[in-house]
Amino acid sequence: MLIPQTSSSLVDTLRQRRQKLASLIDFPAILWSGSNSPRNFPANSFAFRANSHFLYFAGLPLANAAIRLEAGKLELFMEDPSPSSALWHGEMPTREEIAEQIGADVARPMAELGSWLEDAATIAVQDAATWTQQSQLLNRWVLPQSLPQEIDLELAKAIVFLRLTHDDAALTELRKAAAVTVQVHKAGMAATPQAKLEAEVRAAMEGVIIANNMTTSYNSIVTVHGEVLHNEHYHHHLQPGDLLLADVGAETETGWAADVTRTWPVSGNFSSTQREIYNVVLAAHDACIAKIYPGVEYGDIHLLAATVIAEGLVDLGILRGNPQDLVEMDVHALFFPHGIGHLLGLDVHDMEDLGDLAGYEEGRTRSDRFGLGYLRLNRPLRPGMLVTIEPGFYQVPAILNDANVRSTYQNVVNWQRLSEFADVRGIRIEDDVLVTTEGSEVLTAALPNDANIIENLVNS
């Protein structure tokens, strides 16, 4: 549990974070870490994941702990390890040792937390044992499924402001997650020629994550049915003509995430139709990244992706008309029905536990437009923000076989021409892009996305 890290740098980082918080709120905040979520019985739990807001200010994935932040001071609340726990879990650091490691001003037993709650704000943790405790101690409902209210909302907004842009310590961890994730995807490509099942490619990819003592930051997608956007099944056999879509990311021990997608041909060679569509998606990906600068609206990046995809499909004879007009008609969303990306940080959709509080600039709400309603980020970009850029092309039967869709878009889609691209079920190319003062830096740039180089990696 103790992270090998020079204590002084962790202590300094955490002090700076809470001093910034103190400049934004004038009341105390108490953040709980959470407890294990049981799987099929209490002693057989899912691997513990500390709450992200706690991790941001406490730095270590402590279970059953809380911190109190007030005026730049850090108080740690946790029990000392019980004498019997040494038998099962080994010698654990004491509360005082942990307090020293994170630079806490005071360390108290968890049982004393009840005396330090007055006027304190909090944010709900996901596991029921903890949000029940939060609600009981604070004598108000603190529910993960409800947006925070009153001072809890003020706290949430302050934390969103801080976590929207990443400090150096965060970037160090995010780069680690990105670097391992690059290796993960290379391993997946290299394992594909010998694999018979999606599950075998997944094993090669997640094996790299486990070997690096990290976890997946979300449930992996490794599928020859990329047209199913959240496909968490891995039982399909790989066929030579298939494209394999892999959306897999690593998360460091202190909770910082990567989120990367590549799509490669099972045979090691794209068919001509697959290559043509792949290059349309890649053109959208590259155009979006080239436009990432401070001040640019992320919503405009999404529309740029839509336009480049529409242009590409017009060039291929799949769509008819002017690309700008097609985007205004939402034609692109038939094939690219999700958003261009989202915030990335301690959560793969960063701060999504707070609904759209982080993703949407104050006063903005989700669009009613088909395809645009799924956009998770709608803010002007600022240096230090980390976002994904993940355009895609999918032939989703539920969309393309819909009678309304076919009649609405009868004249702008060349359905006959589209049928020639039947071997392209789903393609997505996703990278993690840091907004810098000069423009952007792709943290996952070491992973190739050129079709020819991808083929070489699969065939190597």
Added chain:
Amino acid sequence: MLIPQTSSSLVDTLRQRRQKLASLIDFPAILWSGSNSPRNFPANSFAFRANSHFLYFAGLPLANAAIRLEAGKLELFMEDPSPSSALWHGEMPTREEIAEQIGADVARPMAELGSWLEDAATIAVQDAATWTQQSQLLNRWVLPQSLPQEIDLELAKAIVFLRLTHDDAALTELRKAAAVTVQVHKAGMAATPQAKLEAEVRAAMEGVIIANNMTTSYNSIVTVHGEVLHNEHYHHHLQPGDLLLADVGAETETGWAADVTRTWPVSGNFSSTQREIYNVVLAAHDACIAKIYPGVEYGDIHLLAATVIAEGLVDLGILRGNPQDLVEMDVHALFFPHGIGHLLGLDVHDMEDLGDLAGYEEGRTRSDRFGLGYLRLNRPLRPGMLVTIEPGFYQVPAILNDANVRSTYQNVVNWQRLSEFADVRGIRIEDDVLVTTEGSEVLTAALPNDANIIENLVNS
């Protein structure tokens, strides 16, 4: 989600199970499957695990579903997939299709469950969203952390009676889990010479599980510090003189578990002291398995392991005295502080969600004796029971450095001689043993445990 299985065999199995249940209770039972447990935000959940009692009678890992069992009839309650879910999750089977696959007599929307609750018993599911729903609908607290009461207790006892012995369909799945787990451990041994970290061996082992489209049935232990009994860290470097203890098991897609431990030398060669202790543990393991017959008390198997370990340690000069007397003094528990094993089935500690209801014969309770209090199973064995046999030897500092322990056992432990075995921190050998009418069958027998063969597997 749909399991490739001949529908008729699944349907027959489930019918037999609920007919047996109907012969034990005369009231309806409603079993919920449970829902996803959120990880750091609601859309980023832990991999879904259906409740084991539900799986036993419904056969498929359906989320957000319930079944009602009455007089041998099966009613399925679940929603049809929503139209928009096809975009994200692909075409899903309808309620009627699933009902047919599991042989349900009736299929209804989940929303109608409220009309079918009268006089029904249930068992709490682990996730909060579901036990909250159970409690609200039944208008009584149904809590996973409390033992069931009244008709819920009657239902639990009936299910325990059924699940204590495994039918052919269960054994088919348990054998699959065991067979993959054998490959898992062989892969771990083969990966050790190239590995620098525990995490790398873990990756090789869990990779086999993932490649077979299974999951781990519990959080893996892969450690050079086997003396920490529940060691879920993987960051230690492997040193040539270390023993690596790996306790890793696979779980099939329908929830059936394996649970296996092997201990092997990082260098590929046991030291003479490591080999001597290893063979003591192996002698206990073999002696216990040889004594497994219907009618034998599992508690006596535990005491047999204790006695064989005490004998071995006397022979090595570590203990002094008569082995039987030493066991009565609990001296063996200094080195073997846990139970000899537990029930295995849909849960790795089968039915531990019901406390000791499954593990302990009615009227029996946990012992106060040091070492014996951790025994999870205390019943006479019956054909069809699956148990683990997992003796071990550990040098736990929290036990052996305790001043009371050292004074209490001053004359029976040769502490000087013990210090010569400092390179043996933890050894465990664990197999999955089915009680048969003739005696026993080791489901994991294909995995060697002889020290020389283990060395060959590491060195191969």
